[in-house]
Amino acid sequence: MSDYTTQFRAAVVQAEPAWNDVEAGVEKTIALAREAAEGGADIIAFPEVWIPGYPWFLWLDSVAWQSQFTLPYAQNSLEVGSPLWGRIEKAARELGIAISLGFSERDHGSLYIAQAFIGADGVTRTVRRKLKPTHVERTLFGEGDGSDIQVIDTEFGRFGALNCWEHLQPLAKYAMFSQGEQLHVAAWPSFSIFEGAVYALGPEVNTGAARQYAVEGQTFVLSPCAIVGEAGQALVADTEQKKQFLAVGGGHARIFGPDGRELAEPLAPTVEGLLFADIDYSAILAAKNAADPVGHYSRPDVFRLHFDNSRKAKVVDRPLSPGAEQPADDDLAQVFPG
Structure with missing residues (x-):
């Protein structure tokens, strides 16, 4: 049962991330969580692949040129359950703040664009993966499955998260809305790539997508966004043309209410900092009274979504004997987690 009396500070x-330095990234994560807690926040949201930073090299040159960056990136990606992961959990517990963390997840050598929710008790409640990496991201990252389009119960009610252009996927959004989402994290890597040349990658379109998500789903949206600073630019932009392709700045963090209004004053695109907002879920009821696309504003007689949210096993163990009973997919997923 959803509670619409919840109030908290976000x-x-x-x-700017600590580029390709997982230990420094964890330390900066903890420092920002401490700053947020000191500002009265109950939850803090981090950008897409905050650790170890977004792989901007994917957008700047050939695959052969990119190869110099892929190993350091993989080495500095974060493993769930590792000692470094434990430090973030410990910080959440000691500071009494929940953390929505964007990170490059390393799992048996493969990388995934991942988001985790760590409760204020220091317990990791979920880790979800980007369902479909966007464009050149597919050369580096693997895909999630239907189980990653998820909304979970937390101390803040029904919580969900998506990365970047997942917010341009209408069916994924509808699947999220259908799960009663109240608080959503829309995580972005910065809007500095091809600045002024590719409008679809810029802040107008993408902050608009986060705002539209809030209005369509009648949810509060926390929209963290990273910055490309001089360190990030110097790491991957080895020519003047690449520096033009990847400009310094690109920070456009936002917080939106369920009616689409901004709840925090934005920072300048080159400025590091935190945005704060006080959240009151009673505003969700007011927004849903006008339009609820998965409730009274839906037409299931005309449109319905087929949504397979099961986790898919990578190995299916088939018996040698014909006609033997096949294990269910759910059972296999427990034996062969993917």
Whole structure:
């Protein structure tokens, strides 16, 4: 049962990652969580692949040129359950703040664009993966499955998260809305790539997508966004043309209410800091009274979504004897987690 009396304070990150330095990334995560807690926040949201930073090299040159970056990137990606992961969990517990963390997840050598929810008790409640990496991201990252389009119960009610252009996927959004989402994290990597040349990658379109998500789903949206600073630019932009392709700045963090209004004053695109907003879920009821696309504003006699949210096993063990009973997919997923 959803509770619409919940009130809390949220913080959203706009900052430059510690590029390809997982230990420094964890330390900066903890420092920002501490700053948010000192500002009265109950939850803090971090950008897409905050650790170890977004792989901008994917957008700048050939695959052969990119190869110099892929190993350091993989080495500095974060493993769930590792000692470094434990430090973030410990910080959440000691500070009493929940953390929505964007990170490059390393799992048996493969990388995934992942988001985790760590409760204020320091317990990791979920890790979800980007369902379909966007464009050149597919050369580096694997895909999630239907189980990653998820909304979970937390101390803040029904919580969900998506990365970047997942917010341009209408069916994914509808699947999220259908699960009663109240608080959503829309995580972005910064809007500095091809600045002024490719409008679809810029802040107008993408902050608009986060705002539209809030209005369509009648949810509060925390929209963290990273910055490309001089360190990030110097790491991957080795020519003047590449520096033009990847400009310094690109930070456009936002917080939106369920009616689409901005709840925090934005920072300048080159400025690091936190946005704070006080959240009151009673505003969701007011917004849903006008339009609820998965409730009274839906037409299931005309449109319905087929949504397979099961986790898919990578190995299916088939018996040698014909006609033997096949294990269910759910059972296999427990034996052969993917």
